[in-house]
Amino acid sequence: MPDNVVLHVSDVHKNFAGLHALSDIDLQVAEGQTHAIIGPNGAGKSTLLNVIVGRLAPSRGAVVFDGTVLTGRKPYEINQIGIARVFQTPEIFPDLTVLHNVMIPALSRRDGAFRLNMMRTLDSETAIRQEAEDVLADVGLYERRLAHAGALSRGDKRRMELAMCLIQKPRLLLLDEPTAGMSRHDTNTTIELLKKIKSRGMTKVIIEHDMHVVFSLADRISVLAGGRIIAEGMPDEVRGDPRVREAYLGGAH
Numbered sequence: 001m002p003d004n005v006v007l008h009v010s011d012v013h014k015n016f017a018g019l020h021a022l023s024d025i026d027l028q029v030a031e032g033q034t035h036a037i038i039g040p041n042g043a044g045k046s047t048l049l050n051v052i053v054g055r056l057a058p059s060r061g062a063v064v065f066d067g068t069v070l071t072g073r074k075p076y077e078i079n080q081i082g083i084a085r086v087f088q089t090p091e092i093f094p095d096l097t098v099l100h101n102v103m104i105p106a107l108s109r110r111d112g113a114f115r116l117n118m119m120r121t122l123d124s125e126t127a128i129r130q131e132a133e134d135v136l137a138d139v140g141l142y143e144r145r146l147a148h149a150g151a152l153s154r155g156d157k158r159r160m161e162l163a164m165c166l167i168q169k170p171r172l173l174l175l176d177e178p179t180a181g182m183s184r185h186d187t188n189t190t191i192e193l194l195k196k197i198k199s200r201g202m203t204k205v206i207i208e209h210d211m212h213v214v215f216s217l218a219d220r221i222s223v224l225a226g227g228r229i230i231a232e233g234m235p236d237e238v239r240g241d242p243r244v245r246e247a248y249l250g251g252a253h
């Protein structure tokens with residue numbers, strides 16, 4: 001095990017009414033690394049991410065982040081610890097501007113929770129507005145900052161949601177198929193952006209079906225199939241593993 005492990009998933013199991021969605025999951029993610037979780041549909045990838053962020057309680061096992069046990073904590077508490085997640089389907093306020101959407105998570109983090117009256121004071125929060133503008137410039141959305149979020153293209157919405165995570169300055173960023181539905185051009189822009197974040201030392205766990213994205217970004221890869229980790233290693237090791245080809249790379253994908 002590397003000595004700078006920051007996320008430790010230990011002996012995690014998750015059953016849904018008799019279905020073993022996750023069994024015997026052990027996963028260590030080193031600080032600053034990008035760890036990809038790949039596997040065929042139904043392998044348990046989203047379930048694992050949901051266990052890490054506290055949306056699902058494991059049937060057995062524990063998740064520890066930098067010495068703090070996450071298991072049993074509420075999603076907002078886990079978020080306060082410094083873990084942010086980019087969802088497969090962005091959760092946004094469509095009637096607010098892009099800028100305001102990005103300011104809200106920063107205010108929620110500062111104040112400890114989301115409050116409706118934040119909406120009234122958004123325009124007086126000049127420091128957070130500046131931070132939001134900087135993050136929007138980072139993700140390439142500065143020019144669109146005053147557009148309504150609901151009017152953005154799918155790819156831009158995903159970029160905005162990434163900005164909503166980055167403004168929280170998380171120590172661990174979890175990405176659930178960050179390039180799903182994007183054109184090849186937008187996918188490549190997102191890869192470059194995620195590389196830039198990596199250079200700032202942020203740890204990332206990424207679920208992704210697009211092998212171009214996985215092999216462009218991952219330092220390590222865990223392969224899930226049937227709720228179990230069937231292989232783990234550096235990208236080249238995983239690429240050459242016959243079990244992986246059989247379970248995944250040579251299959252439907």
Ligand SMILES: Nc1ncnc2c1ncn2[C@@H]1O[C@H](COP(=O)(O)OP(=O)(O)OP(=O)(O)O)[C@@H](O)[C@H]1O
Pocket residue numbers: 016019021039040041042043044045046047048
């Ligand atoms: N809330 C739930 N209740 C019952 N079964 C569930 C629930 N969530 C997931 N499952 C089942 O658990 C298994 C793993 O699902 P999961 O969504 O984690 O897979 P995945 O690897 O993320 O798949 P995909 O790539 O299609 O998103 C599947 O058989 C799924 O049907």
